[in-house]
Amino acid sequence: MDSLKLSSGLIFIHLVLLAFVFNSANAQLKVGFYKDTCPKAEAIVKRVMDQVLKVAPSLSGPLLRLHFHDCFVRGCDASILLNSSTGQAEKDSPPNLSLRGYQVIDRVKAALEKNCPGVVSCADILAIVARDVTAATLGPSWRVETGRRDGRVSNFSEPLTNLPPFFANISQLLTQFRSKNLSKKDLVVLSGAHTLGTSHCSSFDSRLYNFTGKGDTDPTLDSEYITRLKKICKAGDQITLVEMDPGGVRTFDNSYYKLVANRRALFQSDAALLDNNYTKAYVKLQSVATDGSTFFKDFGVSMRKMGRVEVLTGKAGEIRKVCSKVN
Ligand code: HEM
Numbered sequence: 001m002d003s004l005k006l007s008s009g010l011i012f013i014h015l016v017l018l019a020f021v022f023n024s025a026n027a028q029l030k031v032g033f034y035k036d037t038c039p040k041a042e043a044i045v046k047r048v049m050d051q052v053l054k055v056a057p058s059l060s061g062p063l064l065r066l067h068f069h070d071c072f073v074r075g076c077d078a079s080i081l082l083n084s085s086t087g088q089a090e091k092d093s094p095p096n097l098s099l100r101g102y103q104v105i106d107r108v109k110a111a112l113e114k115n116c117p118g119v120v121s122c123a124d125i126l127a128i129v130a131r132d133v134t135a136a137t138l139g140p141s142w143r144v145e146t147g148r149r150d151g152r153v154s155n156f157s158e159p160l161t162n163l164p165p166f167f168a169n170i171s172q173l174l175t176q177f178r179s180k181n182l183s184k185k186d187l188v189v190l191s192g193a194h195t196l197g198t199s200h201c202s203s204f205d206s207r208l209y210n211f212t213g214k215g216d217t218d219p220t221l222d223s224e225y226i227t228r229l230k231k232i233c234k235a236g237d238q239i240t241l242v243e244m245d246p247g248g249v250r251t252f253d254n255s256y257y258k259l260v261a262n263r264r265a266l267f268q269s270d271a272a273l274l275d276n277n278y279t280k281a282y283v284k285l286q287s288v289a290t291d292g293s294t295f296f297k298d299f300g301v302s303m304r305k306m307g308r309v310e311v312l313t314g315k316a317g318e319i320r321k322v323c324s325k326v327n
Helices: 002-025 041-055 057-071 102-115 122-136 158-162 170-178 184-195 223-232 255-261 268-275 277-287 293-306
Strands: 198-200 241-243
Touching: 041 057, 041 102, 041 122, 057 102, 057 122, 057 184, 057 293, 102 122, 122 293, 170 184, 170 268, 184 255, 184 268, 184 277, 184 293, 255 268, 255 277, 268 277, 277 293
Parallel strands: none
Antiparallel strands: 198 241
16 A cells, blocks of 8 residues: 555656756747736837848848747857857858848847837847748748747857758758757748848859869859849859849749749759659648649748747846847
8 A cells, every 4th residue: 555655756846847848948938928027028029020122132032041040059049140260150151151230139129229229139030030030021920939039159169060051962951950859841831931032143153164173054044144143243243143033033922832843943952852752742732832832831840940949048048238249
C-alpha cells in the first residue's frame, strides 16, 4: 500500500515537472504579448510604418528581408541590428551588406520608447514590421506572435554559415532550412517573398556571363531573359539594382512562382526549387493560381514559424533601449 502511495506520488511529481518543462520550452511567444504592458505597441509600429512607406515604398522589400536575416543567425533576437565599432558585427558580414532599412527600425523603436520605455524588444519590432510591410503591399496579414527578447551577441562570421547563399542548390537550401526547424514547404513558401524588392546584378551575374568559368550562361535561365538582363547588368557591375519581379516589386502577390516556373527568377536558389518534386509541385500550383489565396495563407503560417526560430524569451537576453547597441 505504502509503495503504491509512493509511486503515485512520484508520478504526480513527474507530471508537474513535465508540465513545467513543456511550458518553459514553449516559453511565452504569444499573440498580444504586450496587451497589458504596451497596449498600443502594434498600432504605434503601424503608424510609423504607414508614414515611412508613404515616402519610401521601396523599403518594404528590405524591411521584410531584415527579419529573415535576423532569424537565421542566432535566432530572431535582433542581433542583425547591433553595431560594432570594429566592423565585426553580423551587419558587416558579406551576406548582409545589401540590407537596408535599419533607420526605419530605429524610428519605430524611438516611437515605442516614448510610449512604453524599455518594454518592446527590437526582435519583436522586426517581426511586426515584416508583417506590416507584407500587408501594406497588398499581401497577406497574420496575427504576429511577440515576446522575443534581444540578444547581446553579434558575430561577423555567423551569417556566412547560417544564411543560404544565392548560388545554393536544393539540397543545401533544404539542409539550411531544416537546421532552423523549417520544412521544404517553408522553403518554397518563404522564397515567395522574392515577389518584393530588388537585387544587385552581382547576386546573379555569373548566370549571365561565367556560369562554369568558361564564359558561358546558366542553361536553366530563360535565354531571352538572359539577353534582357545583360542589357541592364554589364559584367562585374556591383551597383545596379534589378527588379526581382519586373513591374511588380512593390506588390506582394504570387508572381514569383510564375517567374520561377518560366525560368525567369534571378537567383540559382530560386531556380533550384524546380529540382525537388515537392517544391516544384508547389511552384507549379501557385504559378497558375488565379488569386494568391493559398500562397497568402501559407505565407502567414511560415512567417510565424520562422519568427519562432531560436527565440530568447522569459528572462533571457534583454530589451534594448536602442536597437543598434546592447544596454
Ligand atoms: C531561400 C533562400 C534565400 C536566398 C538564397 C536569398 C537570397 C537573396 C538575395 C541574393 C537577394 C538580393 C540581394 C541583393 O543583391 O541586393 C535577396 C533579396 C531579397 N530577399 Fe531573399 N533569399 C532567400 C530567402 C528569403 C526569405 C526567406 C525572405 C523573406 C521571408 C527573403 C526576402 C527577400 C527580399 C524581400 C529581398 C529584396 C530586398 C531588397 O529589395 O533590397 N529572402 N534575397
